[in-house]
Amino acid sequence: MCIAEYGEGGQVSPFGDTYSFGIVILELFTGMAPTHAMFRDGLTLQKHAENMFPGMLMQIVDPVILSEEGAYASNFQSGRNEMEHINDVMLSITKLALSCSKQAPTERMHMSDAAAEMRWIRDRHVKTRQREEEDPMQWHALLG
Numbered sequence: 001m002c003i004a005e006y007g008e009g010g011q012v013s014p015f016g017d018t019y020s021f022g023i024v025i026l027e028l029f030t031g032m033a034p035t036h037a038m039f040r041d042g043l044t045l046q047k048h049a050e051n052m053f054p055g056m057l058m059q060i061v062d063p064v065i066l067s068e069e070g071a072y073a074s075n076f077q078s079g080r081n082e083m084e085h086i087n088d089v090m091l092s093i094t095k096l097a098l099s100c101s102k103q104a105p106t107e108r109m110h111m112s113d114a115a116a117e118m119r120w121i122r123d124r125h126v127k128t129r130q131r132e133e134e135d136p137m138q139w140h141a142l143l144g
Contacts, residue, residue, distance in 0.1 A: 022100025
């Protein structure tokens with residue numbers, strides 16, 4: 001992973017950490033390393049995710065995540081569109097990762113803001129799961 005400002009003689013700063021955090025998030029949720037063979041001729045993991053965001057995002061989500069979430073969803077007969085929920089979570093996470101991994105350091109969010117956003121995404125996801133587990137049919141009726 002190459003942070004442009006370091007290669008150009010720029011100052012080490014917390015924004016470099018933010019960039020790395022964004023790239024790690026992309027790596028975790030796509031299952032692709034920034035050193036993957038497809039990333040050449042100017043294409044990077046960040047640019048690839050940006051190109052797929054938002055309309056084709058689910059095409060680059062790690063299939064392991066989708067299979068784990070699918071297995072969880074099969075335990076509930078609520079009829080809730082689980083893929084829609086997964087898509088919402090992935091959109092939020094990818095948006096965060098792209099905000100963290102912008103090329104210009106001054107365009108990146110602060111790490112404390114990134115951490116707060118990640119907690120917010122997690123808490124929203126957990127609350128949705130808890131509601132489904134408590135009463136899947138009632139939750140479906142509220143959504144429907």
